[in-house]
Amino acid sequence: MSSPLDLLFLGSGNAFASGRYWNSFLVNGRYLFDASPVVLPHLKQAKVPLADLEAVFISHFHADHFFGLPFLLLEYSELTKRTKPLTLIGPPTLEERLHRLTAVGFPHLFHKARDYDLDFVEVTDGMMGEVPGLKWTARAVAHVDDFGCFGYRVETAGRSLAYSGDSTKCEALVDLASGADVFVVECSCWGDQCGPHMGPADLRDLRERLGPEPAFVLTHLEPGTKDLGIPNTFIAEDLARFSL
Secondary structure: OOOOOEEEEEEOEOOOOOOOOEOEEEEOOOEEEOOOOOHHHHHHHOOOOHHHOOEEEOOOOOHHHHOOHHHHHHHHHHOOOOOOOEEEEEOOOHHHHHHHHHHHHOOOHHHOOOOOOEEEEEOOOOOEEEEOOEEEEEEEOOOOOOOOOEEEEEEEOOEEEEEOOOOOOOHHHHHHHOOOOEEEEEOOOOOOOOOOOOOHHHHHHHHHHHOOOOEEEEEOEOOOOOOOOOOOEEEOOOOOEEEO
16 A cells, blocks of 8 residues: 655645745755745755755745745755766746746855756656656646746656646636546635635535545645545645645
């Protein structure tokens, strides 16, 4: 029998950070999904061995999902010695945008010698790939038109996880989550002014379409989020761990 997936939520909130830090989570101590502005201090607070990270999956380029990456690279440049490769996986223009972002705050960082390979993979809809210990698939999701937005499905050690990124309800999410063990899914929409996000009604529809599995873990939340009464559903909190 496969071991459960270990999920550590480094943050569980949306861009407005109303009582929660920005959404980001770690799978099995090795695979990071989105890099919020507080991802580095929260990794350290949780005592995660930073050199163990294999890959970072970026869903899209909104600041609450992306602006933590320069701090992680600075850590590897100055404090935490790293020798094994690090793979950054995300939408088209990932490498260009990260260089531009880093140049604003840490102008010399990309000019320094590295003891590890930094590999960029810019995804397209349906693209598949591998990093050490994990297979992944990317799907384009319906969030904004400013840049590519993606969800991911990964398989590792006999278990599978889907991640919605930020998205309205769309068929790509059903494809990603069908048959998965865990579905980390955004649920930002709790009022009348939602923007391009999902709310409880969308989650109930997804549960009906997907069946009793996968386990839902709700993230990208407002404060005071309550149990929705949807079977096999968990609510993420900052620095919470789940074994699923």
